[in-house]
Amino acid sequence: MKKLLIIGGVAGGASAAARARRLNEEAEIIMFERGEFVSFANCGLPYHISGEIPERSALILQTPASFKSRFNVDVRVQQEVIAIDKVAKTLLVKNLITGEQYSESYDALLLSPGAAPITPPIPGLNTPLTFSLRNIPDMDRILASVKQSRPRHVTVVGGGFIGLEMMESFHALNIEVTLLELSNQVMAPVDIEMANMLHSEILAKGIDLRLNTGLASVEQTSSGLSLFLSNGESLDTELLICAIGVKPETRLAVDAGLVIGELGGIIVDEMMRTSDADIYAVGDAVEEFDLLTGEKCLVPLAGPANRQGRIAANNIFGGSASYKKTQGTAICRVFDLAIASTGLSEKRLAKTEIPFDKVYLHGASHASYFPGAHPISLKLLFNTDNGKILGAQALGRDGVDKRIDVLAVAIRAGLTVYDLQEMELTYAPPYGSAKDLLNQAGFVATNSLKGETCLCHSADIDARDDSQVLLDVRNPGELLKAGSIAGAINIPLDQLRERLNELPRDREVLVFCQVGLRGHVAYRMLVNHGFKVRNLSGGFKTYQAVTA
Amino acid sequence: MKKLLIIGGVAGGASAAARARRLNEEAEIIMFERGEFVSFANCGLPYHISGEIPERSALILQTPASFKSRFNVDVRVQQEVIAIDKVAKTLLVKNLITGEQYSESYDALLLSPGAAPITPPIPGLNTPLTFSLRNIPDMDRILASVKQSRPRHVTVVGGGFIGLEMMESFHALNIEVTLLELSNQVMAPVDIEMANMLHSEILAKGIDLRLNTGLASVEQTSSGLSLFLSNGESLDTELLICAIGVKPETRLAVDAGLVIGELGGIIVDEMMRTSDADIYAVGDAVEEFDLLTGEKCLVPLAGPANRQGRIAANNIFGGSASYKKTQGTAICRVFDLAIASTGLSEKRLAKTEIPFDKVYLHGASHASYFPGAHPISLKLLFNTDNGKILGAQALGRDGVDKRIDVLAVAIRAGLTVYDLQEMELTYAPPYGSAKDLLNQAGFVATNSLKGETCLCHSADIDARDDSQVLLDVRNPGELLKAGSIAGAINIPLDQLRERLNELPRDREVLVFCQVGLRGHVAYRMLVNHGFKVRNLSGGFKTYQAVTA
The missing domain is CATH 3.50.50.60 (FAD/NAD(P)-binding domain)
Known part of the structure; x- marks a missing residue:
């Protein structure tokens, strides 16, 4: 390996460049980044908008100069690769400042182009007050717009990670926020009842959360934007953030004839090699395998991108590292x-x-x-x-x-x-x-x-019939405070042993408490006294979340 | 199983009682506790002394009444079991209030007697100003003494969990603290260099930490206590906490002829059964097996005790649960x-x-x-x-x-x-x-x-000879601030590639930075340029901790 070219200078590309140099002191390593910045903290962008990360400079982890001095990597920012010739093993590169084009040869090529915000075909969407957030210039534009127009109201479209973080950031700036989400929940990786608990928090903070609501069209007005929604309603706002998701950036790979998968990502093997033996790809642009189902998936997260960059560099320099599938671990702070x-x-x-x-x-x-x-x-x-x-x-x-x-x-x-x-x-x-x-x-x-408990879930409670009876073993004070499920008999757990005769022996008892623990004690007591019983997993708290 | 007797009503015993009742509604379950309290939060005691847990009542998790109403367990507090007759399968019990003695039969017996603070044979140790901390009455006595005598200075003997927590508690009460520790470190489960970092924190808080120092004898004086130390020094103090460790409470087990191990704990099999088929034992009083070495060990921690209580109850009621050895996971907050x-x-x-x-x-x-x-x-x-x-x-x-x-x-x-x-x-x-x-x-x-790095440790640095050279790749500003290791050459990492000629090619280079990361980059660079190199794991920060 004499010469490694890297396209994309953020998570995966930057990790690969540093690792490559540590593995090989002789190779020529050139990293192309069409933007102005390499190795910036993209996960931190929303928190600089909110002011929680006060210094913009904190987001810039490495510079072309620091990459050069530490890793002897030739970082070429504002230079866009416009074509890959995989037969000749050359790139066609355009210098975005001078407009000049030139060719650069490679022995190995690493693609780390990332994923781009999806811009849906919504009439009128593209306005000077419409933004997405992918990089530092995007962040700068949003901050400039906020500073200039001092919006009282912002609308965020999409309840994924970036949508939720932007919602929080604007709220921190004392700007009213509407969050539009086309599906019935935010934070798609979790199930609806867990999301419902989050919805409560979002509503409690005064966010105008609108689920099952898409954006149909946008009109610019003298005072901002009028949004026309999928449910026929409309909404005036002063700034619009589009955060409905990302899609792999594959134009270069497609044009070069690399194999693209059904999900739209670049196909790589577990060594992170594409369908061309000299071209590797990592990060948000590639398709991965799910650890548990074996199915293909897209995982636009920083952790996998960084680890894949390291693995690709190992393999480019003669190692045999493999990426061990993905399990999609994720976290988001919401208020x-x-x-x-x-x-x-x-x-x-x-x-x-x-x-x-x-x-x-x-x-x-x-x-x-x-x-x-x-x-x-x-x-x-x-x-x-x-x-x-x-x-x-x-x-x-x-x-x-x-x-x-x-x-x-x-x-x-x-x-x-x-x-x-x-x-x-x-x-x-x-x-x-x-x-x-x-x-x-x-x-x-x-x-x-092991059959030591028999659980039921909220759907079983709602589907119960006359052969079943619902038993709430919480204390009356808790019922007054939190409510209960209509039709439930209330016998507090600590009285249950003495009041078994109040329960019908010919019907199944569906028992619940607040979180499931006392329900389990009641379950065991009743089963041991010959009743047929099931205990509501997670108790009334889960029931409320499911039926919210 | 008709009748289960349990000796000891805290972690293991209380867990077993609750689990037993959930498994079997018919059995008679009696729990004996010689103290006044069952199921109290023993791990919380130091934090009530400091006032961080303001309410004493928060430490009492269950009462005899709550055990009775919820679990139909007959809890007999202030009743001490004074003998086990394992042939007749009876206990001799003494009511500590009335002095009356009576016999109680069992089908199965569970021992959860815990471990008692070790009181070393130190002349004069037993004074009205000397305390240990095991239970709520101990805590009450310490609080009463503090309230009455308003000590300005307290001495804690022993730098284990309880000793460290008591040190912190007295410090929170604005009382000066001397901590005596016989060995060269506090917090025995960790190695010396990790403990040294903790020593720095303890000293920074103004604690008079004396390592390698034991208590030789105690004399009561008009104003408090004079402590005579193993190093010949003496010390005046007003309150003395003895927290040098605990030993399994095995008197009942020994008297009953149950097998006791070399470490002084009750021997149990993985089902938590003692050498008598009808007697189980759990918690701080039993010997466990280490997960990794297979050796016997004592683990006086709450988590294992609770889980063992549950396992013993399962087995007593016909299950076949087994305790899966111990790995001794532990944590302590120190300031x-x-x-x-x-x-x-x-x-x-x-x-x-x-x-x-x-x-x-x-x-x-x-x-x-x-x-x-x-x-x-x-x-x-x-x-x-x-x-x-x-x-x-x-x-x-x-x-x-x-x-x-x-x-x-x-x-x-x-x-x-x-x-x-x-x-x-x-x-x-x-x-x-x-x-x-x-x-x-x-x-x-x-x-x-994989041989992609070759690490060295602080001992290797200190043992270096003329065939080796020491290279510090930090920036000069860092050296001014934090110091360096005598004899080290300083070449900042980002200049290293240009200054390789300053390094001798015939000597091994021992490289270090502040934490080890830049040292690794330097290592790779130097190796790839043909040098023989090792990198100091953890860098100068670890070196300082090791050599503190």
């Missing part, structure tokens, strides 16, 4: 909450042949008697044949990242819910519980698999 | 820092046949460009034959629990440092980094195992 997930969601599992069940837990981030404990809601999905953990989602103020990280490793290692019972996690009152929420999730799922 | 560990330490590994190496990393708790990132120092120990993770220790303000939990699961699952490279952990700027510290630890250890 005071974190929402995170790893592995498969229920809606994705429902489309597979995998036999699965789910449990819900609502517990404290650390020992509840120690100050600062906050509730965490956890959904755990597992294989009912072998107990393997398939996916997890969590929401809360604190400790969500920790629980999902632990489960991400557990999924990666092929662990089961049985193993989860035994996990020895750090415990001291400020950090966890002697029986951590994750141990408890293992207990509940194991009980279910 | 603004958390220190945590899992698996084996270097000092324990040094006593085994396991071939191992170590890497040190110092990185940020989350993306360094996002506000609130704090440094984490991580030590990772791994098997050099197969890459398996053997142990980890970490120290920092934030995110320490998360990293150690992830590594605890990785160890439990038998994962390797290679796997660590691939871990897909949650990443958004407030929570982590695109290449998390754990991924980086995987990179460094993998590089080492």
Whole structure:
């Protein structure tokens, strides 16, 4: 390997360039970036708009000069590669400042072009007040517009990571925000009931959240923009952020005849090599394989891009590193909450042949008697044949990242819910519980698999008939405060043993409490007294989230 | 099973009682506790002394009444079991209030007696101003003494969990604290260099920390206590906390002829059964097996006790649950820092046949460009034959629990440092980094195992000879601020490629930077230019900790 050319100078490309130089001191390494910046913190852009990251310079992690001095990499910013000749092994490059074009040869080529914001074909969308956010110039433009026009109201289209972060950023700037989301939930990787808990938080912060609502057309007015929505309503706003998703940047790859997959990403093998043996590709532009289903997927996240860049560099310089599929671990901060997930969601599992069940837990981030404990809601999905953990989602103020990280490793290692019972996690009152929420999730799922509990879910409650009776074992004070489910008998758990005669023995008892724990104690008591019973997993708190 | 008796009503006993009732509604369950309280939060006691947990009542998780109403368990507090007759299957019980003695029969017996503070044979130790902390009455006595005598100075003997927490609690009450520790470090589960970083924090808070110093004798004086130390010095203090460790409470078990192990704990099989088929034992009183070495150990921690109680109850009621050995995961908050560990330490590994190496990393708790990132120092120990993770220790303000939990699961699952490279952990700027510290630890250890880096450690630096040269690649400003190692040549990394001729080609270069990352870049550059090189793992920061 004499000469490595890299197209794209952010996460995957920058990682590959640094790794390549560490592996080989002799090779010529040139990195082309059509933008002005390389190796910037794209995940930090929304937080500079909000002011939470005060210094713009903090977002620029490396410069062409620093790459040159440290890694002897020739970084050519504002130079766009306009064609790949894979037979001649040359690139045609255009200098965007001078307009000059030139050719550059390679021995190996790495594509790290990323993914571009999707701009839907909405009439009138393209206005001077319409923005998307991909890079530092985009951020600068949004900040300039905010500074100049001082909008009182902004509309964000799309409830994914960037949409949610932009919503939060504008809210932090005391600007009213409408969030439009075409589907019935924000944060697509999680299931609807987990998203519903997030919707509550978003609404509580005063955001005008409109689900099941798309943008139909846009008209510029004297005072800003008029938005016409898919539901026939209209809305006046002063700034529009389009964040409905991204698509792989594949024009160069397509033109060069590289194989593109059904999802629109560049096809690579596990060594990150494209259909051309001398061309590698990494990051948001490539199709990956899902760890659990084996299906193709697109994962436009920073972590995989960085690791793939490193792997591609290894292989270009004679190594044999392979990318081990993806499980799509993700997290997003939304106001005071974190929402995170790893592995498969229920809606994705429902489309597979995998036999699965789910449990819900609502517990404290650390020992509840120690100050600062906050509730965490956890959904755990597992294989009912072998107990393997398939996916997890969590929401809360604190400790969500920790629980999902632990489960991400557990999924990666092929662990089961049985193993989860035994996990020895750090415990001291400020950090966890002697029986951590994750141990408890293992207990509940194991009980279910071993037949020591029989769980039901909200859909079962709503579909109940006259052969069943609904039992609420919470205390009357809790019912007054939080409400209950219509038709439920209320017998507080601590009175249940004495009041069994109030329950019909010829009907199945569907029992619930607030989060599922007392329901389980009641379940066991009733089963041991000969009743037929099921316990509502996650209790009334989950029921409320499901039926919100 | 008709009748289950439980001795000890805190973590293991209380967990077993609740689980037993959930499994069986008919059995008679009686729990004996010689103290006044059952199921109290013993890990919270120091934090009520400091006032951080304001309400004493928050520490009492269950009462005899709540156990009765919810679980139909007959809780007998202030009743001490004074003998077990394992042939007759009866207990002799003494009511500590009335003095009355009576016999109670059992079908199964569970011992959860816990461990008692060790009171060393120090002349004069037992004074009205000497305390240990095991339970709520101990806590009440300490609080009463503090309130009454308003000490200006307290001495804590022992730098383990309780000693450190008590040190912090008294400091929070604006009382001067001397901490005496017989060994050369506090927090025995971690290695000396990690403990040294904690010593710095302790000293910075104004604690009079005296390592390698034991308590030889105590004399009561008119104004308090005079302490005579092992080093010949003496010390006046007004209150003395003895926290040098705990030993299993085995008197009942010994008297009953149950088998006791070499470490002084009750011997149980993996079903938590003692040498008597009808007697089970759990918690701080039993000997466990280490997950990685298979050796016997004592693990007086709340998590294992709770899980063992559950397992014993399962087995008593016909199940076949087994306790899966222990890896000793632990964490302690010490002022603004958390220190945590899992698996084996270097000092324990040094006593085994396991071939191992170590890497040190110092990185940020989350993306360094996002506000609130704090440094984490991580030590990772791994098997050099197969890459398996053997142990980890970490120290920092934030995110320490998360990293150690992830590594605890990785160890439990038998994962390797290679796997660590691939871990897909949650990443958004407030929570982590695109290449998390754990991924980086995987990179460094993998590089080492694959020969892509050759690491050295502080001992190698100190043992260097004329055939070697020491190279500091930090910037001169860093050296001015933090110092360097005597005799090191300083060539900043970004100038190194141009100044290679300043380095001797006939000597091995021992290179270092502040934390090890730039040292690695320098290492690769130098190796690729034909030098013989090693890079100091963890850089100057680790060197300082080792040589503190």
